[in-house]
Amino acid sequence: MSKDLASLTLGRRPEGRTLVTATWVVGHKDGNHRLLQNGEVVFENGEILFVGHRFAGEVARRIDFGNALISPGLIDLDALSDLDTTILGIDNHPGWTKGRVWPRSYVDAGPYEMYSQDELAFQKRFAFGQLLLNGITTAAPIASLFYREWGETIGEFDAAADAAGELGLRVYLSPAYRSGGMVLESPGQIVPIFDEERGVQGLNDAIAYIERQHGRHGDLVRGVLAPDRVETSTLGLLQRTDAAARDLGVKFRLHMAQGAMEVDTVRMLHGSTAPVWLAKAGLLSDRLIAPHATNATEEDLALYAENGVSIVHCPLVSGRGGSTLNSFSACRKRGINIAMGTDTAPADMLMNLLVGLITCRANDRAPDQVRSADFYDAATLGGARALGRADLGHLSPGARADIAVFDLDDTIMAPSIDPITTLVTGGSGKVTRAVFVDGRVSMLDRKLAGIDMEKARVQAQAQYDGLIAKYPERSWNNPPVSEIFSPSYPIEVDTHG
Numbered sequence: 427m428s429k430d431l432a433s434l435t436l437g438r439r440p441e442g443r444t445l446v447t448a449t450w451v452v453g454h455k456d457g458n459h460r461l462l463q464n465g466e467v468v469f470e471n472g473e474i475l476f477v478g479h480r481f482a483g484e485v486a487r488r489i490d491f492g493n494a495l496i497s498p499g500l501i502d503l504d505a506l507s508d509l510d511t512t513i514l515g516i517d518n519h520p521g522w523t524k525g526r527v528w529p530r531s532y533v534d535a536g537p538y539e540m541y542s543q544d545e546l547a548f549q550k551r552f553a554f555g556q557l558l559l560n561g562i563t564t565a566a567p568i569a570s571l572f573y574r575e576w577g578e579t580i581g582e583f584d585a586a587a588d589a590a591g592e593l594g595l596r597v598y599l600s601p602a603y604r605s606g607g608m609v610l611e612s613p614g615q616i617v618p619i620f621d622e623e624r625g626v627q628g629l630n631d632a633i634a635y636i637e638r639q640h641g642r643h644g645d646l647v648r649g650v651l652a653p654d655r656v657e658t659s660t661l662g663l664l665q666r667t668d669a670a671a672r673d674l675g676v677k678f679r680l681h682m683a684q685g686a687m688e689v690d691t692v693r694m695l696h697g698s699t700a701p702v703w704l705a706k707a708g709l710l711s712d713r714l715i716a717p718h719a720t721n722a723t724e725e726d727l728a729l730y731a732e733n734g735v736s737i738v739h740c741p742l743v744s745g746r747g748g749s750t751l752n753s754f755s756a757c758r759k760r761g762i763n764i765a766m767g768t769d770t771a772p773a774d775m776l777m778n779l780l781v782g783l784i785t786c787r788a789n790d791r792a793p794d795q796v797r798s799a800d801f802y803d804a805a806t807l808g809g810a811r812a813l814g815r816a817d818l819g820h821l822s823p824g825a826r827a828d829i830a831v832f833d834l835d836d837t838i839m840a841p842s843i844d845p846i847t848t849l850v851t852g853g854s855g856k857v858t859r860a861v862f863v864d865g866r867v868s869m870l871d872r873k874l875a876g877i878d879m880e881k882a883r884v885q886a887q888a889q890y891d892g893l894i895a896k897y898p899e900r901s902w903n904n905p906p907v908s909e910i911f912s913p914s915y916p917i918e919v920d921t922h923g
Contacts, residue, residue: 467496493834502557742781832853
């Protein structure tokens with residue numbers, strides 16, 4: 427390991443040209459990644475100057491990461507930014523009995539914010555830290571609105587922008603908004619309710635936020651419009667969103683074709699699937715980023731391909747819920763751009779790439795339709811393409827210096843002749859050794875600037891315990907927590923302590 431590693435300071439760009447080298451570097455040529463054995467990357471002032479072998483110019487420092495892979499930073503376009511509650515539903519079913527949908531009694535009593543503004547601000551910072559620890563350098567955050575009074579607030583997103591600037595994470599932000607919500611009227615009967623005016627106000631707040639925050643913190647912060655879910659959006663709200671995205675020059679993200687409740691609700695309201703409904707209204711375009719597509723029909727996927735819509739594939743959270751994208755390889759063959767997201771804890775993109783590889787091959791019933799590299803491409807080039815960023819997702823001169831260094835000496839990984847296959851099939855986010863964002867040292871040896879993650883985990887658990895304690899009032903018939911979330915096995919306690 428080079429002694430110049432000690433010259434790096436967390437939270438700062440190194441002064442002068444920095445050369446980093448390792449056993450493997452992911453270079454880029456003619457629009458595709460390529461592997462450079464014992465390659466070098468040189469960057470300065472946030473920009474990559476050279477990728478190749480034997481750089482001939484002067485450098486201020488040379489850092490050899492040894493047996494490692496120097497990679498473009500990973501791009502997560504559905505990045506969890508609150509404390510994950512989807513894990514509460516893994517072994518607790520059906521969801522309508524477990525506080526996942528507002529019961530009528532809770533609506534009539536008046537929904538309220540279940541976290542304080544300070545708690546929400548902390549959650550963004552904590553989530554951003556987890557992303558960096560997993561080699562993710564660009565993120566479009568996502569959080570649940572089930573635990574909110576209605577939509578997200580400008581205050582918490584002002585804090586999120588500042589957290590991204592302080593930690594050194596590239597983010598696409600604005601408060602999520604909606605014009606409707608789902609209500610449990612009786613056991614198993616879930617119906618939508620709407621408040622158009624509230625949705626429009628949320629959109630206006632998001633527009634004002636983007637106009638004020640776009641480009642801050644050295645352009646680490648940019649805007650994206652985020653209507654929450656298609657079944658809780660009216661046509662008027664989505665038409666205004668699309669127009670605003672066009673005028674602002676930003677993308678908008680809308681979750682759709684992702685679950686049975688959504689599909690049934692949209693068919694009831696509009697007589698078709700969500701993509702067909704939006705296509706008829708002229709709202710499918712390359713401005714649209716659409717997580718998850720696990721319930722997309724052949725017609726839906728054809729419309730995505732025809733109109734340049736990008737999918738965000740989140741295989742771990744989808745697979746845990748029993749659904750898959752059917753299939754990753756089929757969508758690629760259609761010409762659909764696929765980006766990747768994590769959408770749950772852990773924010774481990776490498777784990778998602780492996781789960782995606784497994785589920786795709788299970789769906790295809792063939793191992794030769796997709797390769798590990800195809801998923802790696804989606805987590806880098808696909809995410810950059812969805813954002814319209816030609817300067818992200820690859821390492822080449824002129825690109826931003828967003829770099830992740832993955833350790834190939836980790837004992838959990840078997841020997842291999844190919845670093846990408848090794849990383850996807852045997853790695854995890856825990857092998858991330860260093861992260862540079864815009865040339866700044868954002869993570870080094872599992873340490874971050876601006877947050878002590880060990881202390882933060884204690885604080886996060888306390889907030890999580892507080893939320894779970896409120897579940898009875900937002901669950902059907904208000905059962906105690908012990909009935910909502912039963913333990914895997916009977917718990918015995920020490921009665922003599």
